[in-house]
Amino acid sequence: DGGITQSPKYLFRKEGQNVTLSCEQNLNHDAMYWYRQDPGQGLRLIYYSQIVNDFQKGDIAEGYSVSREKKESFPLTVTSAQKNPTAFYLCASSTVEQTEAFFGQGTRLTVV
Amino acid sequence: GQQLNQSPQSMFIQEGEDVSMNCTSSSIFNTWLWYKQDPGEGPVLLIALYKAGELTSNGRLTAQFGITRKDSFLNISASIPSDVGIYFCAGRRPSTSGTYKYIFGTGTRLKVLA
Numbered sequence: 001d002g003g004i005t006q007s008p009k010y011l012f013r014k015e016g017q018n019v020t021l022s023c024e025q026n027l028n029h030d031a032m033y034w035y036r037q038d039p040g041q042g043l044r045l046i047y048y049s050q051i052v053n054d055f056q057k058g059d060i061a062e063g064y065s066v067s068r069e070k071k072e073s074f075p076l077t078v079t080s081a082q083k084n085p086t087a088f089y090l091c092a093s094s095t096v097e098q099t100e101a102f103f104g105q106g107t108r109l110t111v112v
Numbered sequence: 113g114q115q116l117n118q119s120p121q122s123m124f125i126q127e128g129e130d131v132s133m134n135c136t137s138s139s140i141f142n143t144w145l146w147y148k149q150d151p152g153e154g155p156v157l158l159i160a161l162y163k164a165g166e167l168t169s170n171g172r173l174t175a176q177f178g179i180t181r182k183d184s185f186l187n188i189s190a191s192i193p194s195d196v197g198i199y200f201c202a203g204r205r206p207s208t209s210g211t212y213k214y215i216f217g218t219g220t221r222l223k224v225l226a
Contacts, residue, residue: 004154006154031211031212033214035216041218041219042115042116042118042200042216042217042218042219043155043200043216044115044216045213045214048211048213050211056211058213088152090154090155092214099143099160099162099204100143100145100157100160101145101157101202101214102157103147103154103155103156104154105153105154106152106153106154108152
C-alpha cells in the first residue's frame with residue numbers, strides 16, 4: 001500500500017538529548033513537510049523540502065534540523081536547543097504540483 | 113507564522129443535524145483543502161478545491177471555494193457519531209522562495225451527541 005510512515009508512534013526523550021523522527025513515503029512525491037501540533041492548536045510548519053538535497057525553513061524552524069538525502073525520506077531531528085519540544089509531530093508529502101498534501105500518522109514526542 | 117481563522121472553534125450538535133464551518137484569511141489562496149483529524153492520528157484529506165466559486169461534494173460533505181479566494185466553507189449533512197473529530201482547513205499559495213506552502217486553520221472541534 002502507498003502511504004506515509006512515521007516512526008515511532010511515541011517517543012520519550014530526556015532533556016538535553018537530540019532525537020530523530022523518521023518519515024518515509026512510497027508515493028513518489030517530490031515535496032515533504034514537517035509540522036508541529038500542540039494540544040488544541042493547529043499545525044505549524046517546521047521545515048519543508050521540494051526536492052532531494054534541498055529544504056527550506058518554515059515558521060518555527062529554530063531548534064530543529066532536517067535532511068533530504070533520498071526522495072522517500074525526510075527525517076526530523078529535534079535538538080537540545082528546542083526549548084519546548086513536547087508536541088505531536090506530523091509529516092506530510094505532496095506531488096510536484098503540490099495541490100494536495102497527505103499526512104502520516106504522527107509521532108508524539110514527550111520530554112521527561 | 114500565519115494561521116487561518118477557522119470558526120467555530122468547537123461545536124456540540126445532535127446526531128442528524130447539519131454542520132457548517134468556515135475558514136477565512138486576509139490572503140488569497142489558489143487551493144483550499146479540508147482535513148479531518150481523529151485523536152492521536154494524522155489528518156485525513158476530505159475535499160480539495162481548486163477554483164474560486166467551486167462547490168465540491170464527498171458523500172455527506174460539501175465544501176466551497178469562496179469567490180474572493182480568501183475563504184472556504186465546509187458543510188456536513190445529517191451528522192453521525194463518527195463525524196466527531198477536529199476539522200482543519202488549509203490554503204495553498206506560493207512562498208517567497210517560489211515554492212508552495214500550506215497554511216492551516218486553527219481547527220473546529222466537532223462533537224456529535226447521539
